[in-house]
Amino acid sequence: MTKMKRKGLLLLIISVMFLAQACYYDKEEELYPPSGSCDTTNVTYSGTVFPVISNSCTSCHTGIGAGGNISLDSYESISAAANNGSLLGVIRHESGWSPMPKNAGKLDDCTIRKLEIWINNGTPNN
Ligand code: HEC
Structure with a gap:
């Protein structure tokens, strides 16, 4: 593998990790709504x-x-x-x-x- 290709792969892995984290964060918010939770009456x-x-x-x-x-x-x-x-x-x-x-x-x-x-x-x- 050339040096350039390896760099590209590393960047890809890092972005995938970021994306995965973003998704996880969203789900956590849904499961554990922050205090002062959502008032959906009226x-x-x-x-x-x-x-x-x-x-x-x-x-x-x-x-x-x-x-x-x-x-x-x-x-x-x-x-x-x-x-x-x-x-x-x-x-x-x-x-x-x-x-x-x-x-x-x-x-x-x-x-x-x-x-x-x-x-x-x-x-x-x-
Ligand atoms: C900064 C300007 C801006 C704001 C603020 C904005 N829009 Fe848009 N909206 C656009 C433009 C420009 C388009 C045309 C498609 C595109 O360029 O993404 C669009 C497209 C749309 C479409 C059609 C999308 C599609 O995929 O067919 C809908 C529905 C829409 N906007 C709803 C909203 C709603 C709801 C909000 C508020 C939560 C909002 N927009 C806020 C600029 C804006």
């Missing part, structure tokens, strides 16, 4: 969903030139994204979706959980 569109979307998403997803031509600035547009699966796909960073919020950290698990609950409840406009 999840509503106006009190929960809209504030999250307008803080983290609407800056890029409104008006002409919205990211991906997707507006997330009204109940209609947000519930449409929820119902076609794209909303959860992007915030959970699922493969096949562009991870959102773009170029920023993933939403915290509790926030994602609340959006899931709203969607499971049938995206009520409440």
Whole structure:
């Protein structure tokens, strides 16, 4: 093996180790939620969903030139994204979706959980 190849292999191994650790960390968070755990009572569109979307998403997803031509600035547009699966796909960073919020950290698990609950409840406009 040449020196270059060995270096490449070492880099690969190191990145795989990092990735594996990142996954492990995620799972640990799920198993042992941090104290002050997630309050999912009274999840509503106006009190929960809209504030999250307008803080983290609407800056890029409104008006002409919205990211991906997707507006997330009204109940209609947000519930449409929820119902076609794209909303959860992007915030959970699922493969096949562009991870959102773009170029920023993933939403915290509790926030994602609340959006899931709203969607499971049938995206009520409440
Ligand atoms: C900094 C700007 C920016 C922010 C903030 C942002 N987006 Fe995006 N979004 C984009 C752009 C640009 C695209 C077009 C695809 C791409 O470039 O990744 C996009 C694409 C999407 C898509 C389509 C993805 C696909 O794979 O088809 C959805 C759904 C979406 N964004 C939802 C969201 C949600 C929900 C949030 C908030 C949690 C958010 N975005 C925050 C810029 C942004």
